Amino acid sequence: xxxxxxxxxxxxxxxxxxxxxxxxxxxxxxxxxxxxxxxxxxxxxxxxxxxxxxxxxxxxxxxxxxxxxxxxxxxxxxxxxxxxxxxxxxxxxxxxxxxxxxxxxxxxxxxxxxxxxxxxxxxxxxxxxxxxxxxxxxxxxxxxxxxxxxxxxxxxxxxxxxxxxxxxxxxxxxxxxxxxxxxxxxxxx
Amino acid sequence: xxxxxxxxxxxxxxxxxxxxxxxxxxxxxxxxxxxxxxxxxxxxxxxxxxxxxxxxxxxxxxxxxxxxxxxxxxxxxxxxxxxxxxxxxxxxxxxxxxxxxxxxxxxxxxxxxxxxxx
Numbered sequence: 559x560x561x562x563x564x565x566x567x568x569x570x571x572x573x574x575x576x577x578x579x580x581x582x583x584x585x586x587x588x589x590x591x592x593x594x595x596x597x598x599x600x601x602x603x604x605x606x607x608x609x610x611x612x613x614x615x616x617x618x619x620x621x622x623x624x625x626x627x628x629x630x631x632x633x634x635x636x637x638x639x640x641x642x643x644x645x646x647x648x649x650x651x652x653x654x655x656x657x658x659x660x661x662x663x664x665x666x667x668x669x670x671x672x673x674x675x676x677x678x679x680x681x682x683x684x685x686x687x688x689x690x691x692x693x694x695x696x697x698x699x700x701x702x703x704x705x706x707x708x709x710x711x712x713x714x715x716x717x718x719x720x721x722x723x724x725x726x727x728x729x730x731x732x733x734x735x736x737x738x739x740x741x742x743x744x745x746x747x
Numbered sequence: 748x749x750x751x752x753x754x755x756x757x758x759x760x761x762x763x764x765x766x767x768x769x770x771x772x773x774x775x776x777x778x779x780x781x782x783x784x785x786x787x788x789x790x791x792x793x794x795x796x797x798x799x800x801x802x803x804x805x806x807x808x809x810x811x812x813x814x815x816x817x818x819x820x821x822x823x824x825x826x827x828x829x830x831x832x833x834x835x836x837x838x839x840x841x842x843x844x845x846x847x848x849x850x851x852x853x854x855x856x857x858x859x860x861x862x863x864x865x
Contacts, residue, residue, distance in 0.1 A: 622751075632822045640815040647811050650803045713833065716826030720838030727841065730823070731848040734816050738852040741812040742861045745805055 586623065590616035603649045611642040628712040809861060820849050 593616065596609035614637040621630035709717075719727050777786060788795050827834075827842045856862060 628826065632825075635822060636815075636818055640811070640818045644808070644811045644815060647803075647808045651808070709830065709833070712826045713830035716828075716830040716838075717834055719823070719826055720834045720841055724841050727823070728844060728848075730819070731845040734819060735848050735852040738813075738816040738849075739855055741809070741816070742856055742859055745809045745812070746859060746861060 586616050586619045590620075603652060604646065607642065607646045607649045610645060611638050614638045614642060626711060628715055813856060813862060816852065817849065820846070 590613050593609045593613045597606045597613060600606045600609060614633065618630045618633040618638075621627075621633055788799070790796065823845065824842065827838065831839070
């Protein structure tokens with residue numbers, strides 16, 4: 559499937575306009591869908607972990623197509639480069655010789671889980687598009703930048719982080735601090 | 748869209764750089780026709796005593812966690828560093844507060860010895 563992603567990038571570069579964006583979107587979507595299936599259904603957990611990495615790369619392609627280049631690069635750096643590595647290390651802790659052989663027995667517990675997961679999924683896809691995510695900002699300082707359309711993506715993110723989203727920015731640092739202390743406290747036992 | 752040209756060239760060449768040396772041994776390697784005795788590990792003529800793997804050390808996991816936490820710190824310092832002439836000193840000082848809080852975390856990591864060698 560990685561060939562398809564290179565194919566998409568080649569199309570973006572050549573600038574075929576008629577189905578460019580839709581084609582790329584649909585192929586990125588199909589790619590990430592199939593790899594997501596690979597994450598869940600593959601037997602070897604290492605294969606699943608690498609499949610998850612490819613899902614993150616596909617999501618990064620989505621961000622590029624949505625004209626958010628900084629978020630795409632941050633996605634590659636953080637998700638693929640750090641979080642996927644963490645997941646692979648966590649998978650290494652699993653003893654590799656105990657892959658279960660009977661995947662196809664559908665029990666009552668599986669039915670209950672599938673109902674719960676499906677209802678969660680439906681509620682998420684109905685709620686997320688309807689929420690006004692922009693209404694949660696705490697505006698502490700007026701944004702005085704006039705040339706909004708001329709500056710690049712990461713500059714705009716920086717300006718908004720220091721003016722509109724200043725308090726969530728500080729909360730992010732506290733969250734990271736808590737995560738660090740928790741991780742060290744757990745792993746040093 | 749032509750600014751993606753170097754990225755696309757990179758995306759074509761870098762899998763080639765990895766896949767070509769990866770696939771070169773395959774014509775010369777042992778195939779399924781090799782007898783099992785040749786493929787098994789050598790332990791001075793005895794049968795292999797068991798799996799040669801050691802338990803995965805927790806320090807690797809700790810290293811990756813101690814990388815993840817400063818990784819968003821660096822990623823957030825990119826959009827701070829780029830428009831530095833446009834944000835007021837207020838923006839600089841808010842980022843300094845951000846970095847100070849994460850420095851406290853780094854100090855904690857140092858004092859607990861989480862990044863020591865033993």
